[in-house]
Amino acid sequence: MxxxxxxxxxxxxxxxxxxxxxxxxxxxxxxxxxxxxxxxxxxxxxxxxxxxxxxxVFDWHIIGGQGDFVGLGNFEWVLAQEKFWISLRNSFSIFLLSAVPQVILALIIAAVLDQNLRSKTFWRMGVLVPYVVAPVAVALIFSNMFGDQYGLINNLLGRIGLDPVGWHSQVVPSHLAIATMVNFRWTGYNALIFLAAMQAVPRDYYEAAMLDGAGRVRQFLSITVPSLRPTLIFVIITSTIGGLQIFDEPRMYDSAGTGGASSQWLTITMYIYNQGFGPAGGGQFGHAAAAAWILFLIIIVVGLINLAATRTIASSGSRSAS
Amino acid sequence: MSTSRRTLAAAITGAVTFALLASGCSSAPAPGGTPETLTLATFNDFGYTDAMLAEYTDLTGIKIVQNKAATSNDARTNYFTKLGAGSGLADVEAVEIDWFAELMQYSDKLADLSNPDLADRWVQWKADAATDPDGRLIAYGTDIGPQAICYRSDLFAAAGLPTDRAEVAALIDGDWANYFSVGEGFVANSDAAWFDSSGAILQGILNQDPETLESTDGTVIATTNPVVETAYTDVLDAGSTLSAHLSQWSDDWAAGFANGAFATMLCPGWMLGVIEGNAPEVTGWDIANVFPGGGGNWGGSYLTVPAQGKNTEAAKKFADWLTAPEQQLKAFVTTGNFPSQTSLYNADELLSVTRPYFNDAPTGQIFSDRSSAVTVAPFKGAKYFPVMDALQNAITRVDVDQTEDASASWTDFVTDVNAIG
Amino acid sequence: MTATTERPTSAVLVPPRPPAPVRRSRASRRGRALASNKPSALGYAFLVVVILGSLFPLYWSFLIGSGDSSSINRQDIDWLPGGNFLSNAAKVINDPSVNFWRALANSLIVSTTVAASVVTFSTLAGYAFAKLRFRGSKPMLIFVIATMAVPTQLGIVPLFIAMSQWLGLSGNLLAVILPALVSAFGVFWMTQYLSQSLPDELIEAARVDGASMIRTFWHVGVPAARPAAAMLALFIFIATWTNFFWPFIILDSSNPTLPVALSLLQSNFFIDYSIVLAGVILSTIPLLVLFVVAGKQLVSGIMQGAVKG
The missing domain is CATH 1.20.5 (Single alpha-helices involved in coiled-coils or other helix-helix interfaces)
Incomplete structure (x- = not known):
């Protein structure tokens, strides 16, 4: 028991x-x-x-280590540097030159891919190939093709009777060349994102438009593009965050890696790198950290602007849809 | 899907196993006594061939692993980064003369290499520069860069200039103005330019003056020193007609060698390897035993032993061996890096060296003569490297990019130097 | 958090969907596809041009990489590859300043470890966020989403101080691996996927049978997460493989990853582009092979990330 x-x-x-x-x-x-x-x-x-x-907020050297407290001194120093502002200009310029053509081209590619193609996977994979080439490798190939005196592009330009372009020496051409590298790697990737979004657009919209007699281009502009707005904004936001931090391509655009003799293609991230570790005036961790925070704030501000834009466009879009 | 998933899983397992094996293989440094291996970090080409390093292994049983950084700039960035990191430097690290003074600020992070037996090994200015304010010798000299003039005899011939190296030397002998005026005569009869890069010429001129970018107390005087501004103006004036408008070490510059873009260039011993590497198929390069404005030294390097290393004693012995005359002579034969070891200067082994690529030029004799013509050791302080970098950029803007005129570019140079502080 | 500049897929805005439903709905949409949506010859021609444009830089690279040092300098371009690719590749492999095999091994080690770690931790956290109820889960998830927008590579200075001066990991692969062990994007990706593709009933059934939480995760959560995990692994692997900025700072020529080794090729003492571009091809081959094997998954991964849920 x-x-x-x-x-x-x-x-x-x-x-x-x-x-x-x-x-x-x-x-x-x-x-x-x-x-x-x-x-x-x-x-x-x-x-x-x-x-x-x-x-x-400290005087801080890579070898000497932490020094005196300097308050906002490093920020003042960075903001007073002409090179900082040049690098800011370059980053924005390269970003715009890559984002705008890239989105347009990606949209067109996506529209073509959205048709009833034979062997879809083949074409989709085809446009994605550049994605697996590392930015460093992309930069090496393109910096060769864009050589000022002995590059392929200038060689071809010369054959059709055009003057060579200073792809390295001039500001805008150097930005174009670097933007081309970014576009090369990301256009196909973004086209696939757009393609997926396009496939989510209800086909009856197109049927209705067809009945109204809208042509293919008009359908694309008045149905496809507006329906893609959220995706568009998304792609733009991500490419802003990535684009403003661009480093690999401009760093590898020439063998010196300092952004050109007049800082033609010096970007902010390169500027941060140069302050902290680079060849001229390197080792200034205080300056590098201040510049990093400034870039951080810029990215947040641009991100917020993007977000506000998304909200406005999204709400006006849904209003017009209903 | 499931097959590919299995493949992926297998690939991951394989790679991780490999990772573990690979990381297990890395050898740990010996706690004391004779280490199993020593690491040596150089850049460009010091001429320390595998055969030479194997010789040291035979002598001592120590295996040598050499890491070559590509350029002196890369090596410099790496050196300071690792010095800041407090670890990661090789046991023996090479340093170039242009940033040696910058490193000298941290001489307490380098091992003392003083050794009375070696007192007379190097040319005096080389050893002096390697002694820190406390009297510690922190580096052993490898090579120096006495300069001659390298020229393309085929382009000379086509332009109606003499091709024989003695005649060329006689033609160029004189000051820089003479070098430029011979050049004017050349470019009138040739499609090629006279020299490769205005930046290189400026480098050559400035290396003939004791005080250029900094005064001997370390103050940056580059923007106010008339020597610098005069040289800057002269070079750019001459460069407008004589320069190939190439920036040193750029891709286009490298391609310019093979394309016959220019007929002459300033030639320190270590440049020989650069020319051969950039234009292996070109025949016609030769060397004239002459230099405008007297002798001049450009570049040259040292070996240091960072104190953070675990085998500083063994590293010191190794650096001693590498910079001994026997080894530096071999390096000279391999790459053209001219030794800084005085005992070699009258030795037949050195004087008899010739170089097939350069039309069998007697490089031993030529650079020995060029070395004794060097009378000035320009002061290079802690800011030399960044200021020279800014000055080269100023030249490039005018000579290569052609985006600014000389005076606007000078103004930007002043701004850049002020930012360096 | 990785210090890569990798862009997440659009999962940020529109969550990924389980593959099966997507495929079905796509098929049904296709069924309704209009006659006018048939591609024209022009459409194919356009795609051919785009793909040729995508491949041309690689072809050019091979063209130069298979020539000799003088071929780059000729003014008349030879459009057919030369026969020197293998000898140029051998020069890259034997270049002591490049350490090619070590770089290849390092890239494999780093990318595999990081991908495995990100997938593991993302699946764990994603499962918890998607399927388990716990106090604070909402704000935590919002925090995760917010951090995706934070460019962590801006923290390189402290990262350098911590990795090299505090931990003594300068030049060590761990310095590259440690900061990349987790990814906010990965957590978000797995959360979205699991919340849509794993029915609550399956988990409840396992719990009723007396399975512990971890057993349930292992036998119900992990199998359901597999397709998304494989894609995540692919993305992280590629992102890590191509990552340059941080490895470039903390590693050196004695122990590089492939992109770092490539960067050394270019700034060589003398520049022989036939060797540089042969190196570019060599270093791209591994990812091209991966692309051939898993390109389909990559495509559907990007597209699933984009489909509106």
């Missing part, structure tokens, strides 16, 4: 323990699952960003 109750008691207790364990299991598991991300992100993402702010 007593043994029996003991066994029962043990069983009951075991269930109770099981319940408690189970409760803890349910409660704690989610936190356990998300914690690796948050812990690692705090260490490797959040901390560097915050510590950048700390470094930016």
């Amino acid at each position: 007593s043994t029996l109750s003991l066994v029962e008691e043990r069983a009951v207790r075991r269930i109770a323990i099981g319940h408690t364990l189970n409760r803890w299991d349910v409660k704690l598991s989610p936190y356990l699952y998300v914690s690796p991300f948050f812990v690692l992100f705090a260490l490797t993402g959040l901390f560097p960003l915050l510590y950048t702010a700390y470094v930016s």
Whole structure:
């Protein structure tokens, strides 16, 4: 009798323990699952960003280490540098020269891909090939093709009787060349994003337009493009964040990697790199950190403007749709 | 889908296994005594061939791993980054003369290499520059860069100029104005330019003056020093007709060698390897035993032993061996890097060296003569490298890019120098 | 968080969908496709031009890379490859300042480790966000989404200080791997995917059968997550493989990744473009092979990210 109750008691207790364990299991598991991300992100993402702010208010040298507190001195110094503003101009210019043609070309490619093609996968993969070429490799190929004196492009221009272009020496041509590298790598990728969005556009819209006698170009402009607005804005936002930080292509555009003799194609990220690690005036971590924070703020502002634009366009878009 | 997933999984497993194996293989440094391996970091081409390094292994049992950075600029960035990092430098690291003074500021991070036995190994100015304010010798000299004039005899012939190297030397002998006026005569009869790069010529002129970019107390005087501005103006004046409008070390410059874009260039010993590398198929390069405005030194390097290394004693011995006359002589034969070791200057082994690519020019004799013609050791302080970089950019804007005139570019140069501080 | 400049797919705005429904709906849409949507010859011609344009730089690279050092300098262009590709490739491989095999191995190690780690942690966190109820999950998820827009490569100065001066990892692959172990984009991607493709009933059934949380995750969550995880792995692998900025700062010629090694080729003492571009081809081959094997998944990954959920 007593043994029996003991066994029962043990069983009951075991269930109770099981319940408690189970409760803890349910409660704690989610936190356990998300914690690796948050812990690692705090260490490797959040901390560097915050510590950048700390470094930016000190005189700080790569070898000498932390020096005197200088308040906003580094920010004032960076903002007073002509090269900083040139690099800002260059980053925006390269960004615009790559984003605008890229989006237009990607839209057209997507529209063609959206037709009833034979062997769809082949064409889709075809436009995506450049995506697997590393930016460094892209830059090496294009910097060769865009050589000022002995490059392929100028050679071809010469054959059709045109003057050679100073792809490295001039400001705008150098931006065009670098933008071409970005476009080469990303146009096909964005075309696929647009293609997917196009396929989500209900086909009856087109049927209705056809009945109204709209031609193909008109359908594209008045149905396809407006329906793609959110995707368009998305692509623009991501290419803004990526484009304003461009480094690989301009860094590798010539063998010196300093952005040209008059900083023709020096970008902000290159400027940050040069302040911190680069050949001329390097090692100034305080300056580099201040410049990094300024770039961070610029990206946030541009991002917010984008977001506001998205909201406005999206709401006006849905209003007109309904 | 499921096959490809399995393939992917297999690929990942394979790669991770490989990763673990590979990381397990990396050898740990010996805690003390004789290390198993020493690392050596050079740039360009120091002429330290595998055979030479294997010789050291035979002598001592220490294996040598050499890492070559591409250019002196890359090496410099790497050196300062790793010095800042506090680790990661090789046991023996090469340094170029133009940023040597910058490194000298951190001489406490370098091992003391002083050794009374080696007191007379190097030319005096080379050793002096490597001694820090506390009297510690922190670097062993490898080569120096006494300059001659390299020229394309085929282009000379086509333009009606003499091709024999003694005659060419006689023709060019004189000051820079003479070098330029001979050039005017050349370009009148040739499609090629007279020299490769105005930046290089400016470099040559400035290296003949004791105080150029900085005064000996370390103050930057580049923007106010009349020597600099005069040289800048003269070079750009001459360059408008004589220059191939190429920027040194650029892709176009490299291509210009093979394309016969220019007929002459300033030629320190280490430039020989550059010419051969850039234009292996070209025949016609020769060397004239002459230099405008007297002798001049351009470049040259040192070996240092960073104190952060774990084997500084062994590294010191190795650097000593590498910079011994025997090894530097071999390096000279391989690449043309002219030794800074005085005992070689009268040695037949050096004087008899010739170079087939340059029409069998007696490079040993030529550079030995050029070396004794060097009378000035220009002061190069901590800011020399960035200021020279800014000055070269100023020249490039006018000579290569042609986006600014000389005076506007000079104004920008002043701004750049002020930013360097 | 990776320090790459990789762009996420548009999953940020429009969540990815499970593949099966997408395929079905696409088919049904196709069924309704209009007669006028048949491609014209012009459309094909246009695509051919686009693809030729995409391939031309690689072809040019091969053209120069298979010539000799003088072929680049000829004013009359030879449009057919020369016979020197193998010898040029051998020069790249044997160049002591490039360390090609080590670079290749390093790129494999880094990309594989990072992809595996990102996929693991993203699946765990994505499963929790998508399928488990817990206090604070909403704000946490919003935080994850917000951090996707933060350009973490701006933290290079502290990253450098921490990795090299504090941890002594300068030149060590760990310095490249550690900062890339997790990705906010990955967490978001897996969250979106799992919340749509994994029915709650499956999880409940497993729980009723007495499976612990981790068992349920392993036997229900992981299988459901596989297709999305494979795509995520692909994207992260490619992004890490092509990443340059941070490895360029923290690694050096003695222990580079492929892009870092490539960058060394260009700034050589003398520049022989036949060798530089042979190196470009060599370093691109591994990803081209991956593309041939997994290009289809890559295409559908990008497109699923874009389809409006």
